[in-house]
Amino acid sequence: MLTFERYEIILQLLEEKKVAKLAALVEATGASESTIRRDLTILENEQKLKRIHGGASLKKRKVEEPSMTEKVQYFAEEKREIGKKAANFIKSGDSIYIDAGTSTQAILPYIETKEIVIVTNGFNIIEEAIKRNFKTYVIGGYVKSGTHAFVGKGAVETIQQFRFDKAFIGTNGIDLDFGYSTPDPEEAQIKQLAIEQSNEAFVLADPSKFGEVSFAKFARLEQASIITSAITSADENAEYLERLAKETTVEVVNNDLHRND
Template sequence: MLTLERHERILALLKQQKIAKLHELVEATGASESTIRRDLSILEDDHKLKRIHGGASFLSRKSEEPSLLEKKTQHTTEKDAIGKHAASLVENNDCIYVDAGSTTEAILPHITAKNVTVVTNGLNIIEAALLQNLKVYVLAGYVKTGTRAFVGKAAAESIKQYRFDLAFIGTNGIDVSFGYSTPDPEEASIKAAAIAQSNLAYMVSDPSKFRQTSFTKIADLNEASLITIDYGDDDYLEELSEYTRVEAVKQ
């Protein structure tokens, strides 16, 4: 198979399923792993995809965002590890903000602290928190179809009445220059407010968001610590640690 044909097949597979593992690309093209790795480097340099640990992801537009259902099928092992670590930071009697999202949802099943109060703008977070017998307060607003998040003027007004011991926030992009970012300005404003109104704020994200920027900035890196995964082969973690506190879970 010619190089151009391999590249077209790689991009077609990524467009179809958004993320592809290295072995899937090898099977789809019939090429060796070393050849695929070179192809991915070339395509990433051409801004046609993003390399991630063990494969590649589709390079979406700045304003595009996967639905919650799509997110729940991606990086599930990493999200569970991040959720477990985040939950270990929650202490008895804490009032915490848990942002809408699939990574934040992974925190709830691991919370063992007593008398914890949860405030959220996530439809999915409500059910997950109730399953853990946690006290739940919900922001006002309308619910976005894709992310199941409460947003809008009412949500922005209602969050002002709360203060949090801890806030756990999801992000679509992590970049040393642009900071944390997300596609929707309305969601970004809620996330930023939660960070500002918490004693300690944590962004929870797997490394697929590294070196990525979305349409709207949430906050600078130093405004929230980062809980993520350490695969052991990404020097970007060291670079990020120059700008914010990084708690990296070993994989």
């Protein structure tokens, strides 16, 4: 197969799936892993894709947002690990805010105590929390069809009535200069309020979020700790995590990197 034919197959697969693992690209092209890795580097340099842990993703527009159905399919193993780590920070008696999203949903199966209060703007979080018999409050507003998040004036007014011991927030982008960001300004406002009204805040991020910038900023990096997957430290994103640890005061929780004092 000619080089340009591999490129076409890689880009076509990404158009269909948005994210493709290395194994899937190898199978689709019949090329070796080393060849595909070189192809991905070239295509990334040409601004046609973004390399991520174990594969590649289509470059995202600033206001583009994956649906809940799409999010569930991406980085399932990493999200389970992130959820387990996040749950370790939750103690009996805590009042916690859990943001809408699939990374944040992954926390719930690993929470060991039932003596907590959960506040959320996520339809998926509500269902999971009720199933597990957690005391749960829901902020108002309207529900977005894509992310199943409650946003708008009602959500803002309701969340302002609460204060939290800890907040667990999802993100679409983490950038050294721009901070944490998400495509929708209305969701960004809810995330910002949750962080400001918490004693501690944690942003949960799978490997695809590093180096990304979305449309609406919701916090500076130092306003929250980052919980990510230890798997990330073994791939191309390790260098980015090292920069986060060295160039900022943010704490990165992935078993290897710690706060830069």
